[in-house]
Amino acid sequence: MTERYAVFGNPIAHSKSPKIHSMFATQTAQSLSYEAILAPRDEFELSFRKFTANNGLGANVTVPFKEYAFALCDELSEQAELAGAVNTLSVLSNGKIRGDNTDGLGLVADLKRSIGSLAGLNVLLVGAGGAARGCVLPLLQSDIAELTIVNRTHTKAETLADIFNDYGHVKTLPINHTGQSYDLIINSTSSSLTGEVPNISPETIAAHTVCYDMMYGSVATAFNVWAVKQNANRVIDGLGMLVGQAAESFLIWRKVMPEVEPVLIQLRSEL
Ligand code: ATR
Numbered sequence: 001m002t003e004r005y006a007v008f009g010n011p012i013a014h015s016k017s018p019k020i021h022s023m024f025a026t027q028t029a030q031s032l033s034y035e036a037i038l039a040p041r042d043e044f045e046l047s048f049r050k051f052t053a054n055n056g057l058g059a060n061v062t063v064p065f066k067e068y069a070f071a072l073c074d075e076l077s078e079q080a081e082l083a084g085a086v087n088t089l090s091v092l093s094n095g096k097i098r099g100d101n102t103d104g105l106g107l108v109a110d111l112k113r114s115i116g117s118l119a120g121l122n123v124l125l126v127g128a129g130g131a132a133r134g135c136v137l138p139l140l141q142s143d144i145a146e147l148t149i150v151n152r153t154h155t156k157a158e159t160l161a162d163i164f165n166d167y168g169h170v171k172t173l174p175i176n177h178t179g180q181s182y183d184l185i186i187n188s189t190s191s192s193l194t195g196e197v198p199n200i201s202p203e204t205i206a207a208h209t210v211c212y213d214m215m216y217g218s219v220a221t222a223f224n225v226w227a228v229k230q231n232a233n234r235v236i237d238g239l240g241m242l243v244g245q246a247a248e249s250f251l252i253w254r255k256v257m258p259e260v261e262p263v264l265i266q267l268r269s270e271l
Contacts, residue, residue, distance in 0.1 A: 004055050005034040005253065008048060008069075009062035012036045016267060017060055020246045023266065024258035032254070044068045052091050058253040059089045060246070066101075066130065073099035082163065083134040088249040100252055104135035106245030107214070108142050111184070113244075113260065114236050115210055118184070119143035126175070126198050127188035128156040131214055135188065136160070140168035148182070150175040152189075152198065175199050181206035185227070187213045192221035205230040214238040218271040239271070240264055 007017040013036070021034035037059075039047035044065045051059065061069040066085035070076070073086060074096035080086045086099035111118060121144045125132055128151035139147055148171045151157035161170040178201045185205065191198050192215040205211070211227035216237035220228070224235040243264045251257045 001055050003032045003057050004051070005032055005058045005060075006037045006051060006056060007034075007060040007062060008037050008039045008044060008051075008065055010039055010041050010064060012038045012062070015062065016242065017062075017246060020243055020263055020267070021250060023263045024247065024250045027258050027262070028250075028254065028256050030254050030256070039065065045072050048072070048089065052097075057091050058249070060249055061087050061089060070099060073097050075099070077101065079104065079137055082137050082167075083130075085130055085134060087134075087245065088252055090252060100249070101134055102245040102248035102252070103131070103241070104138035105248045106243070107135045107186070107212075107238075107241045108138040109244040109248070109260070110236070110238075110240035111212065112142075113240065115184075115234070117143075120145050121183040123147050124182040124185045124200070124204055125149045125188060126185065126200060127151055127190075128153070128160040129188065129190070131190075132188040133160055133163070135186070136164045136170065137167060139186075140164065140170070144184075146171065148173055150177070150198075150200065176201055178203045180204065182209060185209060185211045185232075187211070187215075187221075187223040190215070192217075192223050195222045197222050197226045202230045205232050207231065208233050210234045210236065212236045212238070214241060216242070216271070239267060243267065 015036050069086040075098045077100045080099045080101040083101040088100040090098045123144050149157045157172040161172045164170050209232050211232045213221040213223040215221045216239040227235050243260050
């Protein structure tokens with residue numbers, strides 16, 4: 001019987017995950033299927049259980065189901081526990097469901113692939129939603145010098161920083177603070193979806209600053225356009241993070257790490 005994998009979401013029609021995973025499977029000579037499943041908004045668990053009863057061995061989970069996926073797991077990785085959300089479900093040999101969160105690992109892998117080691121970097125994380133929360137631990141585990149979180153609603157930045165107090169030095173500042181620049185600025189907000197840019201000061205960008213937007217598109221995101229105008233050293237979008245998180249999920253399920261680069265080049269050419 002085919003070993004089945006899938007991505008669950010709502011909506012899901014435009015997901016790139018089936019394409020990414022089928023390229024990984026071909027590349028690593030793994031025999032498996034990977035489909036996109038549209039789960040009704042109030043029936044994620046039912047839909048997932050049906051899938052596992054029919055040889056479903058693992059699933060990616062995207063909006064709006066990451067917290068539901070978290071809630072149904074029998075066991076969680078530390079990263080998933082701290083993220084409060086699960087994007088990778090695996091059926092273990094004893095039938096239990098394990099949850100991981102590979103979003104932050106995908107981000108860090110993409111950053112390292114793009115700019116090298118993150119050791120010693122002074123990092124500004126913009127946003128305090130689910131996307132931000134998923135990447136704090138992997139960033140702290142990358143030997144960065146300091147992580148500063150800012151958010152439009154400042155209290156949410158403080159709440160997020162508190163969750164990670166025991167794991168490293170996490171600071172918060174007002175979103176529009178001035179007088180300081182960073183080595184790396186990561187935009188985790190959804191602002192680029194509406195063509196907006198978070199209200200951070202141009203002073204956060206120095207000549208050597210790298211700016212990363214978790215969003216991506218066929219043209220540069222609003223945040224990256226703004227960062228270029230402020231003379232950032234380099235801007236990167238989130239397509240590599242998408243392929244990176246998929247690669248980490250594939251590794252968990254199949255115990256083999258696929259190559260990200262050829263898949264990323266292919267996806268980029270199709271944007
Ligand atoms: P996600 O799970 O994708 O992170 P979320 O939990 O809804 O989504 O969080 C969205 C994040 O984008 C929040 O940090 C939000 O700021 P608020 O907490 O103040 O709402 C941020 N955000 C969205 N639009 C923004 C904008 N135009 N400018 C600045 N921040 C924005």
